[in-house]
Amino acid sequence: MANVASTDRLAQGSTVLGARNVVRHFGGLYAVNDVSFDVREGEILGLIGPNGAGKTTMFDLLAGSVAPSSGEILLNGVTVSGEPAHRRIGRGLGRTFQIPRPLANLSLVENVMLAEQGQAGERLLTNFLQPFRVAAQERAAEQKAMDLLDLVSLSRLAHEPARVLSGGQRKLLELARVMMADPAIILLDEPAAGVNATLLEVIIDRIREINQRGVTFLLIEHNIDMVSRLCHRVLVMAAGQLICEGTAAEVARDPRVIEAYLGGAAQPGEAA
Template sequence: MPKSPTDTVQNALASPAAVIEARNLVKRFQGMTAVAEMSLRLGPSEMVGLIGPNGAGKTTLFNLIAGSLKPTSGEIWIAGRDVSQDSPEKRIATGVGRTFQIPRPFLEMSVLENVLAGAQSQHGERLFANFLRPGFVRRQEKAAVDKARTLLEFVTLSHLENQPAKVLSGGQRKLLELARILMADPRAILLDEPAAGVNPALLETIMERVITLNAQGKSILLIEHNMDMVARLCSRVVAMALGRPLAEGTPEEVARNPAVIEAYLGGAA
């Protein structure tokens, strides 16, 4: 029997389209398999923690989702579209922003210029190339500069906008990256260890900003070893080890899962 429009609406509500969906992803480097068979779903406005010992394949999974690596097999879907063959720039335009485990600002460029570098032109092309030419900020549309300044205020770095990025601490660099990716209005944000090496005061700022972004409707996938942070931010956690999903559940469930404990002990050995 054909579905009534009401059924269709109810199905859509029961299972809204995933913002990010990784399907059976595999990534091999020469002989070694970094991601063995990984599937993961991030729903609208969801904040999911991704944990696992060093070498589990978490950053590689981010690289596959963001497009800086092509999968050996499997698919990435963003907002209901198969983006597996799309460039990183196109995926940013589709709505995915990612930060790096070790932030990579342009050290000699100003804090404001670094944020502007995250902007996309009308055609979805990054302003990147232009940005390396002198007078970049002056030539930017006022709207882009205003937006960059608003984002710098959001990440508490306004007072440093004219300083070169090299003066920033590790934690400030993480906040700068957050502002940079927000320039492209992502609907999903991938955060790779935002708390690592960050002092407690700045960590609190980072956590508050991530909570605010999630409350504004952004979907967030958070790689983090700090389980207090994961427990505070995420209602659902996925643990991975050896490139595969190992456990999934609430932070408490996953933290006391014997397979997860075993994987961490094995990883530390």
């Protein structure tokens, strides 16, 4: 459970990522309807809600995969509502996906190195004019990738092809890959989905460790125990709207949350 002292400290933190009256509709369907919230520097914020609540669409809006119909997305105080995902990565926003898709035939270290930003070797002419610079950057990137694989307990498999990994190990690889871009905030899409209990403990520990290094997290998760253990605050969505926020214990007792889950596909203690 996130402790109260750390929650009080984070309440004073600056906003890393914000949504202001965000709406996204597809024809007559409002997937996200007038949602506003802040993700504070250094916190782990959970986003839960019954199936169809609009959580994934909200993530897509924040990441830049989908543009809002109206409203504003702010990243470190800058309006990024019209920017594509790759521009937001450059501003320090990283994202993982519920189903990781590493390049199966590349090694783990190669998969992680691909996420390095601003490599001189990406420009053809530089490879001819400054080969020593390119080589030095590649060595540095490989060492950084190896350090990140060590962080997520995959260094022993660094030179194995990604196809050998289990589902839980692929989640850890994706966490290392997103860290390669030095994000200030990471959007985690169901990190516990399809992961066995042993690897889930590893994932929880690594999220905590990365958070202690100063990285902010916003996560969608169906595993309420994981949310309770990790998150300083929890937001609850239902029918495209934000209906409640507070600690995990507070939102679990809120009548609006209980009603949303009882009217949906899941019970409060089972899914989000």
